[in-house]
Amino acid sequence: MADIKDPENTILLELKGGTVTIELLPDVAPGHCDRMKELARSGAYDNVAFHRVIDGFMAQTGDVANGNMEKDFNIRAAGTGGSDLPNLKAEFSNIPHARGSIGAARSGDPNSANSQFFINFNDNDFLNGQYTVYGQVIEGMEHVDAIVRGEPPANPDRMISMKVAADA
Numbered sequence: 091m092a093d094i095k096d097p098e099n100t101i102l103l104e105l106k107g108g109t110v111t112i113e114l115l116p117d118v119a120p121g122h123c124d125r126m127k128e129l130a131r132s133g134a135y136d137n138v139a140f141h142r143v144i145d146g147f148m149a150q151t152g153d154v155a156n157g158n159m160e161k162d163f164n165i166r167a168a169g170t171g172g173s174d175l176p177n178l179k180a181e182f183s184n185i186p187h188a189r190g191s192i193g194a195a196r197s198g199d200p201n202s203a204n205s206q207f208f209i210n211f212n213d214n215d216f217l218n219g220q221y222t223v224y225g226q227v228i229e230g231m232e233h234v235d236a237i238v239r240g241e242p243p244a245n246p247d248r249m250i251s252m253k254v255a256a257d258a
Contacts, residue, residue: 092229099123100255101130101225105237106247110209110230111255112192119181119224122194122203126224129154129173129205130252139246140237147214149237150195151249152206172204180222187217190234192225209234 092111094100101112114123129135134154142150155171180200187193187210195206203222210217211234227234237247 094255097256097258098127098254101126102253102255102258103230104250104252105230105233106250107233107236108230110233111228112225113228114192114225115185115223118183118185119194119222121178122181122222122224125173125175125178125205126207126252127254128175130254131257133251134173134205135249135252137248137250139242139248141242141246142208143237143239143243143246144241145239146212148193148208148210149234150206150208152195154205172206175204177201178203178222181224182219182222184219185223187214187221187223188226189213190227190231191223192227193217194222194224196221211235 099114099116101114103110103112116123135152138151138154140149140151141153153171154173189210189212191210193208193210194203195208196203209227
């Protein structure tokens with residue numbers, strides 16, 4: 091079991107292989123952390139597909155508008171949606187995009203992050219200063235490593251559930 095220091099800022103992400111424990115960084119990116127907790131608490135992330143998974147790079151998910159249709163996974167729309175909430179302002183920092191870090195996915199506009207995020211498989215320093223880092227996997231990275239690859243995968247893996255540890 092992971093050593094959870096701050097349950098209010100720890101995410102428990104349930105994948106097919108087990109639980110991934112993510113420590114959020116509210117001192118670094120408070121808006122992004124609050125958004126993830128809000129969507130997790132509403133159940134918006136439950137059953138959402140990993141729609142873009144690139145070996146040696148990252149696994150992207152969080153398209154709550156298009157990624158949770160059980161039978162009708164919309165391959166064309168996957169990755170284009172967000173939540174009904176307003177987009178977030180970038181919260182860039184000097185925290186590196188290291189293996190297991192959580193980054194905010196966005197369009198070309200730095201202030202367009204919403205609900206989508208990615209988990210880095212490797213150290214991806216070329217992303218530093220260009221995408222908001224707001225969390226770090228502290229346990230269960232082996233379950234992230236096992237996510238089916240593809241852009242999008244033919245049969246994508248899904249987030250079974252996401253909870254704030256304080257609520258679990």
